[in-house]
Amino acid sequence: MRAAKFTGFRGRCAFVRDCDLEHADLSQAYLYRSMITGDPPQSMALNHANFEGSNLVQAYLAADMTESNLEATRAAYVRMNQSSLRDANLSGISPFQASFVKVDFSGAKITTFEPPFFADRCRGLQVALEGRQPREPSSYLAEFSSVIRRGREGST
Secondary structure: OOOOEOOOOEOOOOEEEOOEOOOOEOOOOEOOOOEEEOOOHHHOEOOOOEOOOOEOOOOEEEOEOOOOEOOOOEOOOOEOOOOEOOOOEEOOOEOOOOEEEOOEOOOOEEOOOOOOOEEEOOOOHHHHHHOOOOHHHHHHHHHHHHHHHHHOOOOO
């Protein structure tokens, strides 16, 4: 399915697992509550995929999305834990109450990441937020990270 053309695809609750969708065009796709995963996450190849303007609200993605385009993607409540967003374009994305655990944001372009969102052990996120962002998301992440670290000090 490499370089597949899924422009405007209507895939509410779609389930995609361990597929090669590298260079796929999923722009304007409706992927509400979809599950797009790999085990391990890198086996779901979405490198260079185009999700511009797509609806990923409440979707679950665990994939290699290196250099993907998620510009203006609707991403409220999305779960992208363990995904790679290295060098991805996240301009205009609004991840309201989204979850990012162990996500690689190295080199990602971020312009509108507004709190609240959950992020833990995300390489490159702090640097990406300090780029063209207002101060609020960067401060939010720093304070949130300190709370998470304090929680790990206990014996439980």
